[in-house]
Amino acid sequence: MxxxxxxxxxxxxxxxxxxxxxxxxxxxxxxxxxAADRTYGFGVIFSDPALEVIGRADPRTRAALEPWLVRWNRMSVHHRGEAFTTAGLGFAAIARVSLLAVLRRWCLRSGVTVLHGRPAPPLERLAAECDLVVAADGAHSATRTGRAGRFGTTLRPCALRYAWLGADRAFDGMSFMIAETAGGPVVAHAYPYADGRSTFLVEARADAAPAQESVQAPAVDRIARLFGEHLGGASLTAGRSRWSRFAVVRNRTWWDGNVVLLGDAAHTTHYSIGSGTALAMGDAVALTTALREHSGLPAALAAYEAARRPVAERMQQVAQASLEWFEGIDAELAAGLPGLATALFTRGGRVSLADVRDLEDPADVTGPLRAVAAGR
Ligand SMILES: Cc1cc2nc3c(=O)[nH]c(=O)nc-3n(C[C@H](O)[C@H](O)[C@H](O)COP(=O)(O)OP(=O)(O)OC[C@H]3O[C@@H](n4cnc5c(N)ncnc54)[C@H](O)[C@@H]3O)c2cc1C
Structure with missing residues (x-):
């Protein structure tokens, strides 16, 4: 094939x-x-349930990722000089470049041809020359856009803008920091992904985000000043990040002839629940399993979609609740801590109210957080 x-x-x-x-x-x-050494973003999160799913499907990959993972189970919210910290739900993160390097090495070893710095040939030519074309070209997939009518694509842009930055400091677990500005609240989501490194993702309404499209040095400086007390002297880098607007991608069907959508090209989940990478990898497992189990391509592609659509839609539901919570954060701020933190942790329904415990209260450390709805 x-x-x-x-x-x-x-x-x-x-x-x-x-x-x-x-x-x-x-x-x-x-x-x-x-090019091989260029990508976007910094670290990406895998939840414990997501790692379990990868481990069950492919123990070799799970084992190869292990040395690169940074783990934590603490989550905290910082607002108006106060903090609320809880623990229990396990997460791990990995540098996106490390993940890609591992996968690329395996590709080369197994005889896959990886052409870097080369946009794909026109789709119609590829579709004619290949038995199967996998469109794994991301959230802004040109393959999907070119056949939007046939895939039945819908895009729902988020009201907030985000910039995916990196900090040269390892935060202690997942930290949400909320700063209030004249243009509205600016929220930073930070978590460690390597020694001395954290993702530092900032989101804001358009009027609180700098007007310019790219996150240039002055804007990074401004963000660093806004969150100075939390950065403790650490500096921020933007890499290739720009102020962007997240859009929820859905498709009525994931395949058309011998062209199949996979990962973010097929479905996106808001970054605040950190699940898109594991979903894309789960799609890869399902697609290749379907190719093994079905002799005709249409049957295999239909089986792939039937297996993955419910998983993706379930995660999109959780992600929708999360993104709407952040879009409406202005109304939540009045609650102050710990109400604000409890609302934030339970926003997607994966953590229950009864499981949120204040780590600073020694009488209250008994009930660790657990995932209410696991399995990505
Ligand atoms: C701010 C932010 C934070 C995130 N945090 C997390 C997280 O913590 N955990 C998590 O699991 N997920 C996270 N995600 C989501 C995650 O990045 C994506 O879900 C994941 O990368 C999807 O993988 P993919 O292979 O489908 O697409 P991508 O990783 O986007 O890869 C698509 C690739 O296609 C290439 N490409 C596009 N067009 C062409 C073309 N015409 N020819 C050749 N190449 C092309 C692109 O260069 C790119 O390398 C985050 C996303 C964002 C935006």
């Missing part, structure tokens, strides 16, 4: 590895428009 994969993110590279594992005779080519 000739398999052409558009996009060398986690979804595309993992699909390539698994397709080769399925049958080494498969000819697999990945086109990635960026």
């Amino acid at each position: 000739r398999i052409g994969i558009i996009g060398g993110g986690p979804g595309g590279l993992y699909t390539a590895v698994l397709a080769k594992r399925l049958d080494p005779r498969h000819e697999v080519v990945v086109w990635e428009r960026d």
Whole structure:
């Protein structure tokens, strides 16, 4: 089988590895428009349930990721000089570049051709030359846009803007920091992903975010000043990040002929629940499993979508509740701590009210958080 994969993110590279594992005779080519050492973003989160799912499907991959993972179970909210910290629900994070490097190494070892710095050829040509085209070209997938009518694509833009920054300091677990400005609240989500490194994601209404499109040095300085007490002298970097607007992507169908959508091209989940990477990797497992279990391509692609659509839609529901909570954060601020923190932790329904405990209150450390709805 000739398999052409558009996009060398986690979804595309993992699909390539698994397709080769399925049958080494498969000819697999990945086109990635960026150079091998260039990508967007900083660290990405995997929840414990997400890691369990990967471990069950593919223990080898799970074991290979282990050395790169930074773990925590503390979550805190900082507002108006006060903090509320709780613990229990386990998370891990990995640098996106490390994850991609592991997957790329496996691709090369298993005989996948990865073409870096090369945009994919036009879709109609690829579809004619390959038995299967996997569109793993991300949230802004041009493949999907080109066939938006056939895929039945809908986009729901979020009201807030975000900038995905990095900090040269490892935060103690997941920290939400809320600063109030004349333009409205600015929220930072920070978590460690490597030694001395954290993701530092900032979101704000358009009028609180700098007007310029790219996060240039002055804007980073402004953000660093706003969150100075939490950064404790650490500096922020923007990498390739720009002020962006997240959009929820949905598609009526995930395949059209021999072209199939995978990962963010098929479905996005708001970054505040940190699940898109694990979902894209889960899609890769399901697609290659379906190819193994079904002889005709249409049957395999239908089985892939049937297996993954409910999982993606369930996560999109959780993510929708989370994104709406952050969109309406102005109304939550009046509650102050600990009410604000409790509302934040329980926003998606995965953590129950009874499980939130103030770590600073020694009488109250008994009930650790647990996932209410696990399984990504
Ligand atoms: C701010 C933010 C924070 C996030 N935090 C987390 C987190 O903590 N945990 C988590 O699990 N997920 C997180 N995500 C989501 C996660 O980044 C995505 O869900 C995940 O990267 C999806 O993988 P993918 O392979 O589908 O797409 P991508 O990783 O986006 O990869 C798509 C690739 O396709 C390439 N490409 C596009 N068009 C072409 C073309 N025409 N030719 C060749 N190449 C092309 C792109 O260069 C890119 O490398 C976050 C997302 C954002 C925006």
